Amino acid sequence: xxxxxxxxxxxxxxxxxxxxxxxxxxxxxxxxxxxxxxxxxxxxxxxxxxxxxxxxxxxxxxxxxxxxxxxxxxxxxxxxxxxxxxxxxxxxxxxxxxxxxxxxxxxxxxxxxxxxxxxxxxxxxxxxxxxxxxxxxxxxxxxxxxxxxxxxxxxxxxxxxxxxxxxxxxxxxxxxxxxxxxxxxxxxxxxxxxxxxxxxxxxxxxxxxxxxx
Numbered sequence: 001x002x003x004x005x006x007x008x009x010x011x012x013x014x015x016x017x018x019x020x021x022x023x024x025x026x027x028x029x030x031x032x033x034x035x036x037x038x039x040x041x042x043x044x045x046x047x048x049x050x051x052x053x054x055x056x057x058x059x060x061x062x063x064x065x066x067x068x069x070x071x072x073x074x075x076x077x078x079x080x081x082x083x084x085x086x087x088x089x090x091x092x093x094x095x096x097x098x099x100x101x102x103x104x105x106x107x108x109x110x111x112x113x114x115x116x117x118x119x120x121x122x123x124x125x126x127x128x129x130x131x132x133x134x135x136x137x138x139x140x141x142x143x144x145x146x147x148x149x150x151x152x153x154x155x156x157x158x159x160x161x162x163x164x165x166x167x168x169x170x171x172x173x174x175x176x177x178x179x180x181x182x183x184x185x186x187x188x189x190x191x192x193x194x195x196x197x198x199x200x201x202x203x204x205x206x207x208x209x210x211x212x213x
Contacts, residue, residue: 018055024076024102025062028083034107035077038183045200046207050140063088068095073210074102077180079109082117089120096121096170101210104173105180108153114173118163127161127173136160136169139208141201148198150191151178168213172206179203
């Protein structure tokens, strides 16, 4: 399955056909639909600046759906509770081990719920903090100090955590940064342009890394 996902992505990119990405819809009551303009803006930025041909509107995919295998890159966000059934956890595990990529952006408040659900997916693997020397910070845009801080909540430093399949990063969890808020329309949070640019550039790095690996 990993070979199929990788080959599918290669063929899409080689032919110049638009590749689709998706937002993950999960249960538990958390607002999986938060930041509705975020991916629209990130897609536009990537297509304009790093040569991607991503379809302009992201899809929505449920955790347990077989359609999950249609998307090489899936985004998950929210503020509150997250719950995966065992079948959903197994579906997500197979997707990730088959070459899929999941970016989870904590929109503040998701982290304690998320951690217990990740154990269902990978009971034998732990989130590991990424150092500033990880390649994801050295793609089209350079972030020598690692994850940028986009929104301040409680003065904690921004962090990036990962779950790996050998050397391949397959789950990226961005914490205390709020990248998705920075991707939203400027009027939503009134972020300065330089802050929004940092958020979009880091997002582009994540997509570029995921599409290449």
